[in-house]
Amino acid sequence: MIGLIRAEWLKLRSVRSNVILMISIAVLAVGLGALLAAVVPLDDPGPNGLPLSLDPLIRVQLVTAGFGLGLALLGVLGVQVIGQEYRFNTIRATFAATPRRGRVLAAKAVLLVVATLLIAAILVSLSVAIGGAILAGRGVGLDMSAPGTWRLLIGTWLLAPGYALAGFGVGMILRQPIGSIVAVLAWPMVIEQIVVGFLTDSVGRWMPYHAGGQVVEEHAREHMFGPWAGFAYFLGFALVLCLIGAVLVQRRDA
Amino acid sequence: MLEVRHLTKRFGAVLAVNDLSFDVREGRVTGFLGPNGSGKSTTMRIMLQLDRPQAGTATFSGRSYRELKHPLREVGALLDAGYVHPTRTASKHLRYLALSNSIPTRRVDEVLELVGLGEVADKRVGGFSLGMRQRLGLAGALLGDPGVLLFDEPVNGLDPEGILWVRTFMQRLAAEGRTVLVSSHLLSEMALTANDLVVIGRGQLIRQGSVDEFLNQTASGGWVEVRSPQAEVLAALVEGSGGRVTRGQGSFSASGVTAADVGELAAANGIVLHELSPKQVSLEEAFIEATRDAQQYTSAPLADGAS
Numbered sequence: 001m002i003g004l005i006r007a008e009w010l011k012l013r014s015v016r017s018n019v020i021l022m023i024s025i026a027v028l029a030v031g032l033g034a035l036l037a038a039v040v041p042l043d044d045p046g047p048n049g050l051p052l053s054l055d056p057l058i059r060v061q062l063v064t065a066g067f068g069l070g071l072a073l074l075g076v077l078g079v080q081v082i083g084q085e086y087r088f089n090t091i092r093a094t095f096a097a098t099p100r101r102g103r104v105l106a107a108k109a110v111l112l113v114v115a116t117l118l119i120a121a122i123l124v125s126l127s128v129a130i131g132g133a134i135l136a137g138r139g140v141g142l143d144m145s146a147p148g149t150w151r152l153l154i155g156t157w158l159l160a161p162g163y164a165l166a167g168f169g170v171g172m173i174l175r176q177p178i179g180s181i182v183a184v185l186a187w188p189m190v191i192e193q194i195v196v197g198f199l200t201d202s203v204g205r206w207m208p209y210h211a212g213g214q215v216v217e218e219h220a221r222e223h224m225f226g227p228w229a230g231f232a233y234f235l236g237f238a239l240v241l242c243l244i245g246a247v248l249v250q251r252r253d254a
Numbered sequence: 255m256l257e258v259r260h261l262t263k264r265f266g267a268v269l270a271v272n273d274l275s276f277d278v279r280e281g282r283v284t285g286f287l288g289p290n291g292s293g294k295s296t297t298m299r300i301m302l303q304l305d306r307p308q309a310g311t312a313t314f315s316g317r318s319y320r321e322l323k324h325p326l327r328e329v330g331a332l333l334d335a336g337y338v339h340p341t342r343t344a345s346k347h348l349r350y351l352a353l354s355n356s357i358p359t360r361r362v363d364e365v366l367e368l369v370g371l372g373e374v375a376d377k378r379v380g381g382f383s384l385g386m387r388q389r390l391g392l393a394g395a396l397l398g399d400p401g402v403l404l405f406d407e408p409v410n411g412l413d414p415e416g417i418l419w420v421r422t423f424m425q426r427l428a429a430e431g432r433t434v435l436v437s438s439h440l441l442s443e444m445a446l447t448a449n450d451l452v453v454i455g456r457g458q459l460i461r462q463g464s465v466d467e468f469l470n471q472t473a474s475g476g477w478v479e480v481r482s483p484q485a486e487v488l489a490a491l492v493e494g495s496g497g498r499v500t501r502g503q504g505s506f507s508a509s510g511v512t513a514a515d516v517g518e519l520a521a522a523n524g525i526v527l528h529e530l531s532p533k534q535v536s537l538e539e540a541f542i543e544a545t546r547d548a549q550q551y552t553s554a555p556l557a558d559g560a561s
Contacts, residue, residue, distance in 0.1 A: 007353035014350070016341040084339065093337040093347075093394065096302045097354045099320045254304040 004098060004107035008081070011090075012111065018080055025073045026123060032066030033127045037134040048218070053139075056146035057218035060153065063131025063142065064124065064216070067156050071163045074116050075184040078167025081108050082245075083177030095254045105172070105246050112168055113161040120160035124153055148218060151227060155215030158231065162212055166238035172245025205230075208237035255280060256301070256402055256433055261310035263296055263457075270296045271307070271457040278435045278452070280401075283428045285448030285465070286437040289545055293457035294437040295333070298406050302331055314402055326355040330395030331404040335387035335411070340380030344371055344390050347379060348397060357398050365393040384411030392420070402433040409443065421447045441541040455545040477509040478516055481529035491519050505529070 012018055040062060042052045052058055082105075085091035098104045132142040143149065167184045174180045188209035196204040201223045205211060212234025214220070215227040225233055256278040263271040271293040278284045288294050299305040301312040303319045311318060314329060322328050338347050348362040366375045369389040374382070379390065388411055395403055405424070409417045424447055428434045435452075438444050444451065444465070451468050453460040461468055481504060482488050489499045489506045497511035508516060513532040520527050 003353050003356050007350040010346060010350045010353060011342075014342045014346040015339055088339045089334070089337045090339050092299075092304050092333065093351065094354075095304055096331055096333070097326050097351050099303045099322070099325060251306070253299070253306060 001103065001107065004103055005111050008104075008107045008111045009115075012081060012115070015080075015084060017084075018077065021073060021077055021080065022119070025070050025077070025119070028073070029064075029066040029070035029123045030126045030130060032069075033063040033131040034134055036062050036065050037131040037138075042138060042140055055218075056143040057148050057152060059135060059140065059142055060149050061216070061218060063127050063135070064152065064156050066127065067123075067159075067216075070123065071156075071159055072185055072188065074119075074160050075163040075167035075170075076181050077116070078112055078164035078169075079171035079177055079180040079184055081112060082168060082171040082249075083175065083180050086175040087177050092254050101250050101254075102246065105242075105249060109165065109168060109242065112164045116160040116164040117157070120157045124157050128153065152216050152218070155227065155231065159212055159215065159234075162231070162235050162238050165235075165242055166208075169238060169241025169243075169245045172249050173241065208234050211237075255315055256312065256435065257316075258297070258301070258312045259310055261297060261300055261307050261312065263293075263300060263305060263307045269457055271300070271310075274310070274454065274457060274459055276452045276459055276462050278433055279450065280433045281428055281431045282449040283424050283434045283436060283447055284450040284452060285444035286435055286452050286454070287441060287444055287541065288437075288439065288454040288460075290439055292439075292455050292545070294439075294454065295406055296457075297454075298331070298333055298404055298435075298437065301404060302329070302333070304333075324355040324357075324398065326351060326357065326398035326400065328398070328400050329402045329404065330398060330400040331406075332388070332391040332395045332408055333404070333406045335384060335391040338379045338387065338390065341378055343376050343378055344382070344393075345375040347390065348394060351394055351397055355398055361397055361399075365396045368396065369393045385413060385416055388412055388416070388420075392423075400432075403427055403435070405434070405436045407437055407439075409438075417443075453541070453545065460545055477507050477533050478511065478513045479505070479507050479529060479531045479533055480516055480527070481505040482520070482525055482527050484525045487523070488516070488520055488525050491523060491525075492516060495519060507533075 040052065044051060046052050046055050046058045048055055048058065050058075052062070085094055094104055095101055128142060135141050167180070170183050171177065171180045174183065192207040192210050196207055196210050205224050211225050211230035214224050214230035217227065220226055224230065258277070259275050261271050261274040262269075274293070274297060286294055286297075296305060300307045301319065314322065319325060319329065344366065345362055348365065349359055351357075352359050352362055363372070363375070366372050369392050371386065371389055371393060374386070379387065382390065388408060392408065395405070403424075408420050408424075412420060424434050424436060428449070436444070436447065448465055450462075450464055452462050453468065480488065483504065485501070485504050485506055489501055489508075492506075492508045492511055493499050495511065495515065497508045497515070500507045513530055517527070517530055520530075
């Protein structure tokens, strides 16, 4: 199994588009927070009616703002590890080398979880360090002891493998990367937005990406799951997608 | 020893492989022959359990492919040179395969040298010609030094020098005691490479045996074309001497007798001959005859039966 995971790691980093994707995620996640920390007016009223200088959790959200798109792109990475194999037919070389397909899929999943936890840990730390330093330079640094700060940071970190696994599941189900990428980007950013906007008090809370997102909200939203319940629901959703995908991959011709 | 038993594979309404059984022996090159679309590639994909058959098994010394712990060390396959990612280098393509089967990574450099790709090991595969990709596929098949080798149309895209190299290579692998199965739709190529033949058409076995047997069994090896103003009389005489005759206009073709037999019969009975020519069945003709009923895509015959 170690050999299989190492093989998957080599596959991931030996494809140019994956390297470009990972660099983009890093630049976006850290850069956007740093940019906002530098330019957002600190004394105008924020979303909660308070100026940013008096609202510590909004400041945390500010420096981690790049993760909105960053996490979505980790979902794309999840699609890539399987979608690319189908697109270029390397899935046949892979399954010929390891005919027990479940082992290959497990190795990919383990790699995704470990890699995204590692990447997100580094990027969240960098965002806090860089964005925090910029804010501190403007006179209002991050307050790491404010209640909820660590939930937001750990929540952001733990959402990373969730997004990647959801993308992996969609990639296994649909097999072709373009459609899968459109799905993992359009579903949370367009479809869920509409559903949650119009059906807030009925099916809104069951929208998985929104449910997962509750863990990085500064306070609990009406009609929505609580932060960790929502996160657990989202993770369950990602795992169910992976399970469906794994069953389909096992049954279908490669 | 590779054993295929009662394989059946359906793609929707299309029966691609139909109750197919055959053996591939050790120490010999076995040609897997059939017209385009006859189910060769599907059969080979099923052997590697890439495609799921509706029925039947393919086993390597009694074990299914799934049961092989490190399959690349026991079975090497070149199914399609296109199974590579264009932005990955040749060396990394082989390295991940090696890692997945606990093959020491120094083998990667060895097989790349062996197939003549040592100098482009760190080049992206996207820039490779079809011939180079075939060589890379071959390197992948040899990576685990396996005892069984499966090649699907390996000379596709190779230049004459490359074809000769592959042909010699396969014979050497067989001489080392390995089991070698090579598919092709070109009988002439197989006649030069293979010892045994498995001939299929429309997913069904047509013949299995040595190349020589195949020639002898099909159309009984040869016949004699005879043209004479007294063709009818001579044909009866040939039949009387034990030959089989197919009559035409002022001519006939005879099998089971030699041209000399027919000539002597004619001379003894004062019959004028306009033509007396012995015909040998070529491998291509034998192949076309054997698979005629099984051709998936037949072309309309030319004006005067260009058989």
